[in-house]
Amino acid sequence: MDISQLANFLPYVLVIAIFYFLILRPQAKRRKEEKLFTESLKVGDRVITTSGIHGKVNQINESKGTVMIETNAGKLLFERSAISQELTKKLTEPESSK
CATH class of the missing domain: 2.30.30.140 (SH3 type barrels.)
Structure with missing residues (x-):
């Protein structure tokens, strides 16, 4: 695989990384906080x-x-x-x- 092929995948990797950090990670954190909250009632x-x-x-x-x-x-x-x-x-x- 040469540099030009790797550069073609870079936008996809960036979109996946942005999706993870802006959507998936905060949701997982919120679910964890809510679970701790309900368990501490x-x-x-x-x-x-x-x-x-x-x-x-x-x-x-x-x-x-x-x-x-x-x-x-x-x-x-x-x-x-x-x-x-x-x-x-x-x-x-x-x-x-x-």
């Missing part, structure tokens, strides 16, 4: 679900992967993955930074 944490329901974690069932959330309307059962990391972070931010 404990009873008494104030959370917001992906559907926007605010509540407090009342019970956690590790074997089923569910979380019981207490709201003003009562207690609701959710999958652990239904707890939103981003919305919950906004809920727990100090008032001075808002």
